[in-house]
Amino acid sequence: MKELIAKLAASKLVRFGAVGGAGFFVNEAALVVARMLLHLGDHAAWLFGFAVAVTFTWWGNRTITFHEHKSTGHAGMLAEWARFVATNSLGAVANFAVYSLLIGFAPWPLNVPYAALFFGVLVGLVFNYTLSKRLVFRSKKISPPAQL
Numbered sequence: 001m002k003e004l005i006a007k008l009a010a011s012k013l014v015r016f017g018a019v020g021g022a023g024f025f026v027n028e029a030a031l032v033v034a035r036m037l038l039h040l041g042d043h044a045a046w047l048f049g050f051a052v053a054v055t056f057t058w059w060g061n062r063t064i065t066f067h068e069h070k071s072t073g074h075a076g077m078l079a080e081w082a083r084f085v086a087t088n089s090l091g092a093v094a095n096f097a098v099y100s101l102l103i104g105f106a107p108w109p110l111n112v113p114y115a116a117l118f119f120g121v122l123v124g125l126v127f128n129y130t131l132s133k134r135l136v137f138r139s140k141k142i143s144p145p146a147q148l
Helices: 002-010 012-037 042-065 073-105 113-136
Strands: none
Touching: 002 012, 012 042, 012 113, 042 073, 042 113, 073 113
């Protein structure tokens, strides 16, 4: 059992999923805040929740999932965050499409924004992991030593 737990903890996909799972709850909480406290409409509330969640998951993935490939320094971190937001925006488009279709056309309970968000997040996960691994937190190439 300890070996299985160690293998799971070593898996980037499992760690990405764990950060994403926590990000889902952050996203849901931000959606509640946006709708109930800020009185935003469903679509504007989705955008607010995405902004909060994408920043949370960027931080979690750079700290937990891809820590060996994270950027350093303020400029590097800002560029990394921007790449993460840009690449995860493709997953967000898929997420938003599912969310919008469900709240617009699905029967209850699938048309409830919180349920629709859950299914949108699942679709976006596939895009986000692949693009984050390949474009945001990629291995840094080590240059050969300079010859004198």
